[in-house]
Amino acid sequence: MIRRTALYVLLTLGLGVVITPFGWAVLSSFKPEGEIRQNPPTFLPAHATLGQYRELFHRLDLFTVFLNSVLVAVIVVLANMLFCSMVAYALTKLPFRARGAVFTLIMLQMMVPSIVLMIPQFVVVANLGLVNTIFGIMLPYLVMPLGIFLMRQFMADIPDELVHAARIDGAGEFRIFFRVVLPLCKPPLATLSLITFLTAWNNFLWPAVVAQSQDKYTLPVALAIFANQEATHYGLLLAGAVVVVTPVVILFLALQRFFVEGIASTGIK
């Protein structure tokens, strides 16, 4: 009993440490600038105000930037759902001679540092005429290795007999893929869409390189550039941080079960 109580106290303290940076940032985003600069600092806002948010919305075209972020994230998610599943199908349910080689390529893609690729990738995107476009921002992320692993793990456990039976009935591979296999893959697809959504939403360096005018910025890019110009204007930046982080936090808390269990399943095997 004492042991369990001690454990709870410890875990709660830990949670306090983990949550404090967020909590204090959210609380402080409702303080006027004078109170934010004040020494000693306040924990709860003494004079709560929406002033920082009002100024943020006034200074940045948040609507466009938000829409760009959503667009990039949604298309990246849909592309990964389709393409990662297709590769996984080739790896698990088709007589694929290059299976081992493709697997090595996927590992390689995970290991190459993004900094090695940044400039050559930019040259490719420039040659395709995709600089400062939404499509250029998402291009490198349309098939992510972690997504392939996730789908492969699950599809390997779908009985081959099911696929064979459909083949004997004369169904083509695309028909089997869409009608038989994909409908069974809902759990890993849920996880996949969450992981890829977060990756696309939070991605920062590459979009900062590709997007060159404000109407193509994603949320993190807009906030980063703003943070450079207004490095000392904490209140405004905190409000911006809350705007960037809140949608993801809500999504995660609502769907965290899929997320956490899905990650665990890719990691172990």
Next chain:
Amino acid sequence: MSTATATRRRVDRASRPGGSTRRRARGRFMAWVFAAPFLILFLLMYAGPLLAGLGMSFTDLKSTDVRHPLNVNGVGLDNYQRLLHDDAMRKAAWNTFFFVATGVPLTIVFGLAAAVALHSGIRRARTFFRAGYFLPQVTSIIGIAVAWRFLLDPQSGLLNEALGAIGIHGPAWLADERTALPSLVAMATWRGFGFDMVIFLAALQGVPRELYEAADVDGAGRWAQFRRITLPMLRPAVLFTVVYSTIGYMQFLEEPFVMTKGGPLDSTLSASYAIYFQFGAGNYGYAGAAASVLFMVIVALSFLQFRVLRPKHL
């Protein structure tokens, strides 16, 4: 050959699509079709750029040469030799080593501690704590950077205020050469340990209860049980988290990019960040050489870790 295998073979043949070679050939072709989106994107956005990066590391390519390719000369290994004598690069290599050597163990130890604590006894609130600890992992580094810069601010930050309350005069954290890099390590650990916790929690669920019961009968204490049962059983999970975090931490760039700009006095300059600066300055050949070295070190480290940590029975 045993009868069992013979029977299985016969069943296999029967269940295969007629076993006709034409269908097999068609299946092979379809495999390429299904893998095509990945393969095309890989060639275009990963293999091509990687080879281009390697190739340019043996030249004196600069941003100004891109329009005049004839000005570019092969310089052999000169760029690589220059790396050895570049003080900023050496500083960056040391900082990256420090970041990995402290960050990876800290992240794993905290992740393991949280997982063991949640696994033993806490049932009701497990999901709640798990979600809370994982939260920093899913949030944008830009948002985190803003929150942490505010938290660590020497005048109006909460941390020094809290330290002051117990009589400690806190340093200027990000503005102090000695504390800037450790501050980033702390932030990275805070952000990353939830991921390792999730991996360890899943692995812990796979450890058979009977092992602990047997150990209880033998009178083994908690610590002995942890060392003799839990840790060995978690070996594959440890391998995964070590390799995965090392690959990530070796490339650290966003943390100093948004928190310190590499300063003060290059004390938070990472390898990736130094390469980024060289790219920005237009020294493509030199930056390519540094990037290739970083890539090779990451691959070599991953192989080494696999060798040392892989399960013994394999």
